[in-house]
Amino acid sequence: MEKIQPNIIYSISNAITEELIKDEALKVVRACFQCGTCTGSCPSGRRTAIRTRQVIRRIALGLDEVISSDDIWLCSTCYTCYERCPRSIPVTDVIIKLRNLATQRGFMKPPHRAVTHILAKTGHGVPLGTQKGGEDNNWSLLRASYGLPNIPPTTLSHPDAITDIQTLMHATGFDELVGWTPDPQSPAAPSSIKSQSNKPSSLEDTLEKKPIEKPAEKSVEKAAEKAAKKSTDKSASKKKKSAKKTTSKKKKSTKKTTSKKKKSTKKKTSKKKSSKKAPADTTEKPKRAKRRSKKN
Amino acid sequence: MSKSDLSSQPTSDSDSSPSSDIRVGVYLCHCGVNIGGVIDMTEMVEFAKTLPDVVIAREYKFYCSDNGQAEIAKDIRNGLVNRVVVAACSPRMHEPTFRRILVEEGLNPFYFAQANIREHATWVNMYDSAGAQRISQDHLRMQVAKVRQLKALEPQIVMVRPSSLIIGAGIAGINTALDLGNQGFKVYLVEKDATIGGHMAQLDKTFPTMDCSSCILTPKMVEVSRNPNITIMAYSEVEKVDGYVGNFQVQIRRKAHYVDQSKCTGCGECALHCPVVVGNEFDLGMSHRSAIYIPFPQAVPGLYTIDMDHCIKCGICATTTVCEPQAINFDEVDEIETVEVGTIVVATGYDTIDVSHLGNYGYGRFENVVTGMEMERNLSSTGPNLGHPVRPSDGQTPHSIAWLQCVGSRDTREGNHPYCSRVCCMYAIKQARQYKEKHPEAECYIFYMDIRAFGKGYEEFYESASHEYGIKFMRGRLAEIQENPDKTLLIRGEDTFLGQPLALNVDMVVLSNGVEARADAGKIASLVTIQRSTDGFFMEAHPKLRPVDSLTDGVYIAGVAQGPKDIPDVVSQAKGAASGAAILMAKGEVEVEPYFSIVQTALCAGCRSCIGQCPFGAITFDSVLHVAHINPAQCKGCGTCVSTCPNNAILQNHFTTKQLMSIIEGVLGDDRVW
Ligand SMILES: Cc1cc2nc3c(=O)[nH]c(=O)nc-3n(C[C@H](O)[C@H](O)[C@H](O)COP(=O)(O)OP(=O)(O)OC[C@H]3O[C@@H](n4cnc5c(N)ncnc54)[C@H](O)[C@@H]3O)c2cc1C
Ligand code: SF4
Ligand code: SF4
Numbered sequence: 001m002e003k004i005q006p007n008i009i010y011s012i013s014n015a016i017t018e019e020l021i022k023d024e025a026l027k028v029v030r031a032c033f034q035c036g037t038c039t040g041s042c043p044s045g046r047r048t049a050i051r052t053r054q055v056i057r058r059i060a061l062g063l064d065e066v067i068s069s070d071d072i073w074l075c076s077t078c079y080t081c082y083e084r085c086p087r088s089i090p091v092t093d094v095i096i097k098l099r100n101l102a103t104q105r106g107f108m109k110p111p112h113r114a115v116t117h118i119l120a121k122t123g124h125g126v127p128l129g130t131q132k133g134g135e136d137n138n139w140s141l142l143r144a145s146y147g148l149p150n151i152p153p154t155t156l157s158h159p160d161a162i163t164d165i166q167t168l169m170h171a172t173g174f175d176e177l178v179g180w181t182p183d184p185q186s187p188a189a190p191s192s193i194k195s196q197s198n199k200p201s202s203l204e205d206t207l208e209k210k211p212i213e214k215p216a217e218k219s220v221e222k223a224a225e226k227a228a229k230k231s232t233d234k235s236a237s238k239k240k241k242s243a244k245k246t247t248s249k250k251k252k253s254t255k256k257t258t259s260k261k262k263k264s265t266k267k268k269t270s271k272k273k274s275s276k277k278a279p280a281d282t283t284e285k286p287k288r289a290k291r292r293s294k295k296n
Numbered sequence: 297m298s299k300s301d302l303s304s305q306p307t308s309d310s311d312s313s314p315s316s317d318i319r320v321g322v323y324l325c326h327c328g329v330n331i332g333g334v335i336d337m338t339e340m341v342e343f344a345k346t347l348p349d350v351v352i353a354r355e356y357k358f359y360c361s362d363n364g365q366a367e368i369a370k371d372i373r374n375g376l377v378n379r380v381v382v383a384a385c386s387p388r389m390h391e392p393t394f395r396r397i398l399v400e401e402g403l404n405p406f407y408f409a410q411a412n413i414r415e416h417a418t419w420v421n422m423y424d425s426a427g428a429q430r431i432s433q434d435h436l437r438m439q440v441a442k443v444r445q446l447k448a449l450e451p452q453i454v455m456v457r458p459s460s461l462i463i464g465a466g467i468a469g470i471n472t473a474l475d476l477g478n479q480g481f482k483v484y485l486v487e488k489d490a491t492i493g494g495h496m497a498q499l500d501k502t503f504p505t506m507d508c509s510s511c512i513l514t515p516k517m518v519e520v521s522r523n524p525n526i527t528i529m530a531y532s533e534v535e536k537v538d539g540y541v542g543n544f545q546v547q548i549r550r551k552a553h554y555v556d557q558s559k560c561t562g563c564g565e566c567a568l569h570c571p572v573v574v575g576n577e578f579d580l581g582m583s584h585r586s587a588i589y590i591p592f593p594q595a596v597p598g599l600y601t602i603d604m605d606h607c608i609k610c611g612i613c614a615t616t617t618v619c620e621p622q623a624i625n626f627d628e629v630d631e632i633e634t635v636e637v638g639t640i641v642v643a644t645g646y647d648t649i650d651v652s653h654l655g656n657y658g659y660g661r662f663e664n665v666v667t668g669m670e671m672e673r674n675l676s677s678t679g680p681n682l683g684h685p686v687r688p689s690d691g692q693t694p695h696s697i698a699w700l701q702c703v704g705s706r707d708t709r710e711g712n713h714p715y716c717s718r719v720c721c722m723y724a725i726k727q728a729r730q731y732k733e734k735h736p737e738a739e740c741y742i743f744y745m746d747i748r749a750f751g752k753g754y755e756e757f758y759e760s761a762s763h764e765y766g767i768k769f770m771r772g773r774l775a776e777i778q779e780n781p782d783k784t785l786l787i788r789g790e791d792t793f794l795g796q797p798l799a800l801n802v803d804m805v806v807l808s809n810g811v812e813a814r815a816d817a818g819k820i821a822s823l824v825t826i827q828r829s830t831d832g833f834f835m836e837a838h839p840k841l842r843p844v845d846s847l848t849d850g851v852y853i854a855g856v857a858q859g860p861k862d863i864p865d866v867v868s869q870a871k872g873a874a875s876g877a878a879i880l881m882a883k884g885e886v887e888v889e890p891y892f893s894i895v896q897t898a899l900c901a902g903c904r905s906c907i908g909q910c911p912f913g914a915i916t917f918d919s920v921l922h923v924a925h926i927n928p929a930q931c932k933g934c935g936t937c938v939s940t941c942p943n944n945a946i947l948q949n950h951f952t953t954k955q956l957m958s959i960i961e962g963v964l965g966d967d968r969v970w
Pocket of ligand 2: 031032033034035036037038039052053056081084085086087088089091
C-alpha cells in the first residue's frame with residue numbers, strides 16, 4: 001500500500017479518529033495538549049524515528065495519514081508514556097488500536113505479514129523448530145531441564161490443529177488481508193467450513209474472543225518466569241498488569257505476549273540462545289547504540 | 297483638628313534655627329542580611345555618633361519588630377532622645393510604623409526621618425561593601441541634618457460626605473453601586489449610554505459555568521433601578537470634577553433624550569412607527585433599530601431616546617395616536633446637574649481592539665472574518681440570528697470555524713498591545729463550545745500561542761473543550777487569511793506541533809480581539825486626576841497591595857478600566873472599590889498628611905503665576921486680599937507652586953526650603969548649621 005502523503009493544505013477527514021474513539025476509553029486522545037512527555041519518555045524514540053507526541057497529534061487532529069506511517073510500528077508497547085501522560089491518555093492503547101485499524105486497511109510491514117504466514121503454516125508466530133542439520137534446538141532442552149515435556153502441547157503436539165487455525169484465519173478474512181494462500185499440499189480444507197461460519201465483521205473481535213494459543217502459552221510463560229530469577233523486565237510488567245483496569249487486562253496481556261514473542265524471534269537471529277529477555281537486552285543494547293554512534 | 301485650625305500650622309520658614317534642645321537618636325537596622333550582610337553596622341554606629349546632635353546610635357537586627365520598636369520607645373520615654381532617625385528600608389514601607397512609636401510616646405510624629413539605606417545603598421551595591429557603606433553614610437547624614445530642622449505638624453482631618461459618584465455602569469459599576477447603596481450611602485451611577493449593563497449585556501453565555509449572561513446580569517440591573525439610594529444617570533457624562541477627598545463637586549451633563557423620561561412608559565409604539573432604519577450598535581450593526589429606540593429589550597432604564605444623528609424629524613412619533621402620554625419633545629436640550637459626593641469610583645470599562653488595521657487578516661474586506669464580540673452576538677439567543685449562528689456572506693450554517701487568538705494583543709507592533717487581554721482565550725473556547733453544542737458535526741479550530749486558562753474551573757473547561765467536544769487546538773498564530781471565490785477562507789499558518797506549514801479551508805474565521813483602554817480614558821483621567829499606566833488603563837496606587845485605590849485620595853478604580861480581566865475578577869474588584877469608598881464614608885472623616893503648601897501672604901505679590909501650574913487645581917485667587925490661596929485639602933504637596941513663585945512666597949510643610957537645603961548641605965558634608 002502506498003503512503004498517504006501529508007498535504008500542506010490539510011485535509012482533515014477524521015475518518016480514522018472517529019473509528020478510534022468509538023472506544024469511549026480512547027476518546028480522551030483529543031485532550032492531548034502536546035506537552036511531549038510521551039516522546040520524552042519513549043525508549044524506542046531514543047533509537048528510532050517514533051515521535052509519540054506527533055502520532056497522538058495526528059490522530060487528535062483527524063489526519064488519516066497516521067495509519068500509514070512507520071511510527072506506529074516502532075512503539076515497543078512498554079507503556080511508559082501511558083503511565084506518564086498528564087492528560088491520562090492511554091497512549092499505548094491508542095497506538096495498538098491504530099495498528100489494528102492500519103492492518104485492517106492493509107497497512108502492514110512485510111515482517112509482520114511474514115509472521116502471520118508463519119502462524120498460518122505452523123500455528124506459532126515464533127516457530128519452535130530444529131536447527132540446521134536436524135539438531136534439537138535449545139528450547140526443547142531448556143523445557144526438559146524444567147521437567148516439562150520436550151514438545152509443548154500446541155500445534156507441535158497436535159499438527160492437525162493447524163487446520164483449525166487456518167480455518168479461523170479464513171473465516172475471519174485474515175488470510176486474505178495478509179495475503180496468505182494455503183499451499184495446495186496442505187491438509188487444510190477451509191472451503192468446507194467457510195460455508196458454516198458467519199464471517200465476523202471485526203477481525204479483532206474474533207481474535208480477542210478466541211485467544212487460540214493462550215492456555216498453552218501461559219504454562220510456557222510461567223515456567224520461563226520461574227527460571228528468570230532477577231528479571232527486572234518482568235517485575236515491571238507485572239506491576240503494569242495489576243495497575244491496568246480489569247476490563248482491558250485480557251486484551252493487553254494477549255497483545256503483550258505476541259510482542260514478546262516477536263522480540264524473542266529477533267533475538268534468536270542475532271543471538272544463539274535464551275528466551276530470557278532481560279539479560280539479553282542489556283547485553284545487546286549498548287552494542288547497538290555503539291554501532292549507531294559510529295555510523296553517525 | 298479641623299480645617300479651620302490649619303492656621304495654627306507653622307506658616308513661616310524663618311522661625312527657629314535648631315533649638316538648643318535637640319537630641320537625635322539614630323537606629324540602624326540590619327534588615328536581616330539585607331543591610332547587615334553588606335555594610336559594617338558597628339562602624340555605622342560609630343559614624344552616626346559623630347553627627348551633630350546625635351546623642352544615641354544603636355543597631356539591631358529588625359527595628360520593625362516589636363523588640364526593635366520597644367527599644368526606640370524606651371529611649372524616648374526615658375527622655376534620652378526627642379528626634380528619631382531610623383536607617384533601614386524605604387519610608388514607604390515602615391514610616392507609619394515608626395511614627396506611631398513617636399505618637400505613643402507623646403512626641404510629634406513629624407520629628408521623625410527615615411534613611412533608606414536598603415533600597416538606595418545595600419541592595420544596589422550588594423557586591424561593593426565599601427561603596428554601600430559610603431552611600432549609607434551620606435543618607436544618614438542627610439536625614440540627621442533634616443531631622444534637626446523638622447517642625448511639629450498636626451495631621452489634617454477633613455469631613456467625608458456619605459455619597460459616591462460611580463462613572464460607568466457595566467458589571468463593575470453596577471456591583472459597586474449595589475454594595476454602596478445597600479450600605480446606605482447615596483450613589484450617583486453615571487452611564488454614557490442609554491442603558492446600564494455595559495459589555496456584559498452583549499454576551500450570550502459566560503465561561504466557565506456557561507450561565508446565560510443576561511440571566512445573571514438583568515436581575516442586578518433591576519436591583520440597581522429599585523434601590524432607593526441609587527440614582528441612575530443614564531445617557532449622561534461627567535463634565536467637571538472639583539474638590540478633594542470627601543468633598544467633590546461633580547458636574548454631569550444629562551444628554552437630551554428628546555423623550556420626556558418622566559412621561560415615557562416604554563411602550564415602544566413610537567419605534568414601531570418610526571420610518572428610519574439604522575444599524576443597532578448593541579448588535580454591532582448586525583440588526584436594525586429605528587431612530588427612536590431602546591438598545592435592547594431588558595434595557596434599564598427601559599425608556600426611549602431619539603438618536604438625533606438619524607432622526608428625520610418627521611414627527612410621526614410625536615402624534616398622540618402614537619405616543620399617548622405625549623412624551624416626545626424635539627426641543628429638549630442637554631442639562632447640567634451638579635452633585636456633591638465624598639468618593640468617586642471610576643468603572644468605565646474597555647473598548648474592544650479595532651482589528652481592521654491588520655491587513656493580513658482581512659477584517660472588513662472578507663465578509664466571513666468577524667470579531668469576538670460579533671461572534672458573541674451571532675451566537676446569542678437574543679442576537680440578530682436568535683441563537684442560530686450563520687456565516688455572514690450567505691446566511692448559511694458554517695461547517696468549519698477557526699478562532700484566531702491574541703489578535704491585537706501580545707503584539708509589540710504599533711497599533712497593537714504588548715499585554716495579554718486575559719479574556720479572549722476563554723471566550724474563544726466558550727464560543728467554540730457553544731457552537732459545538734448546536735452543531736456537533738462542525739469543525740472548530742482554535743489557533744493559539746498559549747492558552748491562558750488560569751481561573752477557577754478554567755483549565756477543566758479547556759480540557760473538556762478538546763476531550764468532550766472535540767474542539768481542535770492548533771498551536772500557531774495564523775499568518776494570513778485569503779478569500780476563496782465562494783467566500784470561504786483559506787487560512788495559512790504554521791502547525792508548530794507537527795513543524796510544518798499549514799493551510800486549511802474554513803467557512804468562517806473569528807478574530808479573538810482583546811480589550812483596550814477606552815478611547816476617552818485620557819479625558820476621564822484628567823477629570824478626576826488619576827494616572828494611567830503605560831498600557832493605557834487607569835493606574836492603581838500599588839499593583840499588589842492597593843489594587844483598587846488610585847493615587848488620588850477618595851478616587852477608586854474598578855473593572856476592566858484598571859486592566860483586562862474577566863467578570864469574576866471585575867466583580868471582586870468592584871467589591872474592593874466599594875469597600876474602600878465605604879471605609880472612608882463610614883468613618884465620615886479622613887486624616888490627610890499636612891504636607892500642603894502655604895502662601896505667606898506678606899510675601900505674595902498676587903502675580904498668579906502659581907495658579908495655572910497647580911496640577912490639582914488647589915490654588916485660587918483671593919481678590920479681596922489680592923493674594924493666592926491654597927486649599928490645604930486639595931493640595932497634594934507636590935511643590936510645583938513653590939518653585940514657580942518668583943517671590944519665594946510659598947512654603948511647603950515638611951519640605952521647607954530650609955529643610956531641603958539642610959539635606960543638601962548634609963550630603964555635601966558641609967557642617968554649616970542653618
Ligand atoms: C467577546 C467577549 C466575550 C467575553 N466573554 C466573557 C465571559 O464569558 N465571561 C467573563 O467573565 N468575561 C467575559 N468577557 C469579559 C467581560 O466582558 C468583562 O470582564 C466585563 O464586561 C467588564 O465589565 P466592566 O464593567 O469593567 O466594563 P464594561 O462592561 O465596558 O462597562 C463599562 C461601562 O462604562 C460606561 N462608560 C464608559 N465610559 C464612560 C464615561 N466616560 N462616562 C460614563 N460611562 C462610561 C460604558 O458605557 C459601559 O456601560 C468577554 C469579553 C469579550 C470582549
Ligand atoms: S504525554 Fe499525553 S498530553 Fe503529553 S503529548 Fe503525549 S499524549 Fe499528549
Ligand atoms: S487571553 Fe489568550 S488570546 Fe487573549 S491575549 Fe491573552 S493569550 Fe492571547
